[in-house]
Amino acid sequence: MMYSEKVMDHFMNPRNVGEIENADGIGEVGNAKCGDIMKMYLKIEGDVIVDVKFKTFGCGSAIATSSIATEMIKGKTVEEALHLTNRAVVEALDGLPAQKIHCSVLAEQAVKSALLDYARKNNLQLTGLEDFDPTEDHHDHHDEDEQ
Amino acid sequence: MMYSEKVMDHFMNPRNVGEIENADGIGEVGNAKCGDIMKMYLKIEGDVIVDVKFKTFGCGSAIATSSIATEMIKGKTVEEALHLTNRAVVEALDGLPAQKIHCSVLAEQAVKSALLDYARKNNLQLTGLEDFDPTEDHHDHHDEDEQ
């Protein structure tokens, strides 16, 4: 398994680590059983994400995807952040090994989950989150080739 | 498989190769199917083997055992030659690999077979040859460990 330089950079020097007190939206996805939990805090002013922080228990790629995801949504509108896909996260990191794609899914979910929390708290209806289920499990532990 | 120097000497410089015209006893054992035929010719005067020759189609050890067997019986009495065992042949050659022991049996049989021929031609009763069957097959092609 080989990580890109970008991944290693975000893993070793993660941006926006921490918590936000009185955050406007908090999302938590993953579970400790699978070895990964991502927690994301949003500070939203007007329609804009003015601050974002994360805490992650997980593999190197989970930490790197959390980090880059916070960068990618900071300063963006809620609407824009809603369109963050795991694919965009993977691309921004110059790729991820096949068995690590699900970590990027986790990052996308963490953002959505925090936005959902923000929407609920503010009684907003966010298009694109209707079908979103943050508890869905995207782990795929086995290779197709296994006998 | 490793042959002793003695074996290699008798193989490369076999003693008493050839045929004896009007031999007093001729023995032939083995068969071409198994890849080995030994033919032994005796010249007997009075009670003594005064000359002996062999021809062998077979492996290196077959040739070496034939050669040494001729040496071991030349100048001996018929009675003494009858007591030549394959074990003595093996010892005289400083040993043979396990799967090559049967070649020495062939040499013992070739001598006995020639003596039997001599006895028959001369209507003699030789003690020790009553049970001898020169067509018996001493090949054992398989290892005990085979699965």
Add this chain to the structure above:
Amino acid sequence: MKKRIYLDYSATTPMKQEVLDEMMPYFTEKFGNPSSIHSFGREAKQAIDLSRERLAKAIGAKAEEIFFTGGGSEADNWAIKGIAYANRDKGNHIITTKIEHHAVLHTCEYLEKNGFEVTYLDVDAFGHIKIDDLKNAITDQTILITIMFANNEIGTIQPIQEIGQITKEKKIIFHVDAVQAFGNVKIDVNDLNIDLMSLSAHKVYGPKGIGALYIRKGVKLHSLIHGGAQERRRRAGTENLPGIVGFGKAASLASENLEVHIQHVKTLRDKLIKGIMEQVNYVRLNGHSEYRLPGNVNFAFEFIEGESLLLSLDMLGIAGSSGSACTSGSLDPSHVLMSLGLTHEIAHGSLRLTIGDFTTEEDIDYVLQELPKVVDRLRQMSPLYEK
């Protein structure tokens, strides 16, 4: 140059120079096929015979009881499937443990799909099986007991002698995966009543891709690899000549140096354990404190995850492992750690550091200086950690 500290000797070892030196002629000069009659073949055959004797001597066996294989996994597969298929008429029950290497576990699972029944014994919090569990598991259908000598992740050493007594009394065939124990524990197959034993060269400073199965004289099993008459017709395939030569040398070195080796790695191991325990909170040592491979350290750090720990250490030039190397392609927590009763979170946060002959005291000092900082950094990022 960047620091590179290798602390993953249980995954694999570098070859010793003496081993390489002994192998060198067999690549390009003495390259014959040992089955050939000619001089090239004979010199190859002699080299193999010598290695077989060296290996036999190292474990108290006879040379003709040593059969070379392509590695430890092949040896495990051969022993287990070979005994199972050869004894189908006697019974269909196999006993093993929950903490075996995958080469044993997945082989047993395969046999389960093919009509065999397998009992997987539990282990206690330190990784030991209970002898009574074993006794109770035996039925009149039991044809094989396969238990590892020492565990590759946590280093726990099983009571092989006691088990051997039982299998001997009950006349059940006893296979031992000694891939990790060999070179780290004194082993005599007769003292221990072992019937079959798997070994692998690359764990003892020998070459990769070569292993051996000890088969006690008289024990019958099916072949795994059929074909030519090599290895007394039991394991086909042109012999890995340089590999066998290297394994022979490595085995000799391992038994000659056993005491010195144990002393060296144990001293460093104890220093490492003590140092970390003193500096870091919320950490436990997985495995047994006494019945433990001399070079094995396995820590569980709470609140953090193994891969990110490994990666961080790797950036500092420290090479360790979480779980066994073979399973690191997987995202599941180690089956061994789970069998000890650890929670998922804690199993995920485990780090194995294994010490070998080339490890120095400076290496350990460096780890003691850096590891606590890494743990702290990751904990700061963890949503599970509340100071």
Add this chain to the structure above:
Amino acid sequence: MKKRIYLDYSATTPMKQEVLDEMMPYFTEKFGNPSSIHSFGREAKQAIDLSRERLAKAIGAKAEEIFFTGGGSEADNWAIKGIAYANRDKGNHIITTKIEHHAVLHTCEYLEKNGFEVTYLDVDAFGHIKIDDLKNAITDQTILITIMFANNEIGTIQPIQEIGQITKEKKIIFHVDAVQAFGNVKIDVNDLNIDLMSLSAHKVYGPKGIGALYIRKGVKLHSLIHGGAQERRRRAGTENLPGIVGFGKAASLASENLEVHIQHVKTLRDKLIKGIMEQVNYVRLNGHSEYRLPGNVNFAFEFIEGESLLLSLDMLGIAGSSGSACTSGSLDPSHVLMSLGLTHEIAHGSLRLTIGDFTTEEDIDYVLQELPKVVDRLRQMSPLYEK
């Protein structure tokens, strides 16, 4: 120094210096376990990936269709047992030939004891199967056809393309033992419709103890060696890293040099055949005159026996073989030669001389000078020979 002329390249080859050079760093420096996450593991993994690509390229396959094994015999065993067990529900019939290597034949015989039926196709006097025999042998139970590309004893090359057409039409899995053909014949698994193909490194100037099985994407088979997740979970065991690196290099060299190699060995081969045929009576060339491995010579000398011929040549420094190296432990005449319809006597008197990249014209001249004398000397001793 005593002359030593190696003419047993089909038994095994010396490693080329370029191959050894490429392997060297992986013994003591870049020794990591490819499954490990750390830098030692990653550089090992990269080396294996490169080798896999090199091998794939050499046979027109994709990298992910190459699986490394412990040799050609393991590859044969795996392919045949793996396909048989995975397709038990579809049928129990396998077709092969009477002249396969023992790694195929004994595997098929083992399967016969376990509920499978095997048809062993006859060959003609030159070692070719008849396509009609093959067509007629196919039943609705046929799950596998396994036919060697080129024979190790007599060098005969089978009509693989035609066979591949048939297996494709009939949708039967096609396994090819290409251990001898690889490096001597151009092979493209797609052109030839091959589904599985066995390779072995030590026959192409690579290391012993490493082989590969090509498995066409989508073909399902049971594993032979269960355990860790190596080789995409299909073949367990810590990878033989230097072996794989060496095999990759050897495969690259083999395909780059294919034309030159064929030209070189063919020229010497033809000279050897011509020279012996002119000088010696009662001799025939076993195998096919045209569809023949470029470096293979196999003579049957009447009235003499193979081992004594080999030994005599060995004393002169000439290393040859009678039958295949793998069977020389046995006293039976070669099953291949018997399948050609030779009598026992003649099969026993066969001599294989196989030529390789290091063979020189002087070597051949020396053989042409000595071999007739040896044959004559042995014939003088033979009771079967009457001038």
